[in-house]
Amino acid sequence: MSAAILATPAPARFVTAARFHVTVDHLAVPAGHRLASRARVAAAELAGQVLITPSGRPWPGLPGRARLVADDDFTAALDLVAAGAGLLPIPQLLVRTIRRDDLRFVPLEAGDLRITYALAWSRERVTPELIALVQAVQDALWTR
Secondary structure (H helix, E strand, C coil): CCCEEEECCCCCCEEEEEEEEEEEEEEEEECCCCCCCCCCEEHHHHCCCEEEEECCCCCCCCCCEEEEECCCCHHHHHHHHHCCCCEEEEEHHHHCCCCCCCEEEEEEECCCCEEEEEEEEEHHHCCHHHHHHHHHHHHHHHCC
């Protein structure tokens, strides 16, 4: 692998560039949860709920209790949600790609809640092709 997209902050062994933000505007809940049938959920309604938190990053502005997950494996986090272990704030970008009968995705009113990602690569594996990829990604992000 030459490069990957990782949530920031990335591990120190990686160089990062081309940062971009993804708005977190949905909440993954188990299909039978009391919030599953709601048209939308306000952040204040999450008080007392367990929120799954990828990579140990807290969700600023959300009142739930954090349950830390070791990495940014959204599939594993969604499995925890389906099992009733907590709720997961999630970007619509991912919601559109997930088809599961055991989960519901409810719009979340949480203000400016975001996850920051960056293109990352190993310091030891820099090639001309990698530099070209980094430049192309930066150009694409800056022209949106």
